[in-house]
Amino acid sequence: MEAIALDALWVYLSGSPLVALSATLVCYLAASALFERSGRFALLNPVLVSVTLLVLLLRAAEIPYREYFDGAQFVHFLLGPATVALALPLYRELPVLRRHLMPIALSLLAGLVVTVASTLLIAQLAGLDEVVQRSIAAKSVTAPVAMGIAERIGGVPSLTAVFAILTGVFGAVVALPLLSLLKVRDDAAKGLAIGLVAHGIGTARALGISERAGAYSGLAMALSATLSAVALPFVVSAWLGPG
Numbered sequence: 001m002e003a004i005a006l007d008a009l010w011v012y013l014s015g016s017p018l019v020a021l022s023a024t025l026v027c028y029l030a031a032s033a034l035f036e037r038s039g040r041f042a043l044l045n046p047v048l049v050s051v052t053l054l055v056l057l058l059r060a061a062e063i064p065y066r067e068y069f070d071g072a073q074f075v076h077f078l079l080g081p082a083t084v085a086l087a088l089p090l091y092r093e094l095p096v097l098r099r100h101l102m103p104i105a106l107s108l109l110a111g112l113v114v115t116v117a118s119t120l121l122i123a124q125l126a127g128l129d130e131v132v133q134r135s136i137a138a139k140s141v142t143a144p145v146a147m148g149i150a151e152r153i154g155g156v157p158s159l160t161a162v163f164a165i166l167t168g169v170f171g172a173v174v175a176l177p178l179l180s181l182l183k184v185r186d187d188a189a190k191g192l193a194i195g196l197v198a199h200g201i202g203t204a205r206a207l208g209i210s211e212r213a214g215a216y217s218g219l220a221m222a223l224s225a226t227l228s229a230v231a232l233p234f235v236v237s238a239w240l241g242p243g
Helices: 002-014 017-037 046-061 065-077 079-085 087-092 094-099 101-125 130-136 143-153 157-181 187-209 211-240
Strands: none
Touching (some): 017 065, 046 065, 046 157, 046 187, 087 211, 101 187, 130 143, 130 157, 130 211, 143 211, 157 187
């Protein structure tokens, strides 16, 4: 009887929205604590660790992703307000932005061209299917925008979302060690580089560096998404043909 009662309790709890939300928060808090205790070791990035923990937890509990998302979608909803909140540190940097508008614009444009061109070239050299090439083309844009672009250029939006998330996690992990190796000291330069290639997840990491780095990362993320939404369909069409 006790086993049956426990099974019934677990079935009830696993379907409760509060369980999914609580699991998400607990995994992230645990990952953040581990990250701080490790001295901010890059491979223990909180997003990477918390996602890994959640995947293992869902697999062990045999909870379908759709059921999990139904409970944790409040966190997804907060992505919008969190993105808008990036405008505050950016507003504080307006005087500097006005003085360095041209270098910033040229840096973002150059970075975007290199990112897209290298992605398409590597995908072609690797012999990937054309649909996969179209799906991967927008990988360095924040996932919601990337999925919209993928639909327009003949890619698979869900596949693009996977590539975008993996790119963001990878960028958040390797960006700072790489920038340190290249002796990049300025927080604004770090933020621009991280936001351009690692979008939202990278911006969360940049905010851990400083408010200034987070502001410039948010700027790079927003502008690269805007430019990509306008230009990428034409670039991919010229490179691979109409979708």
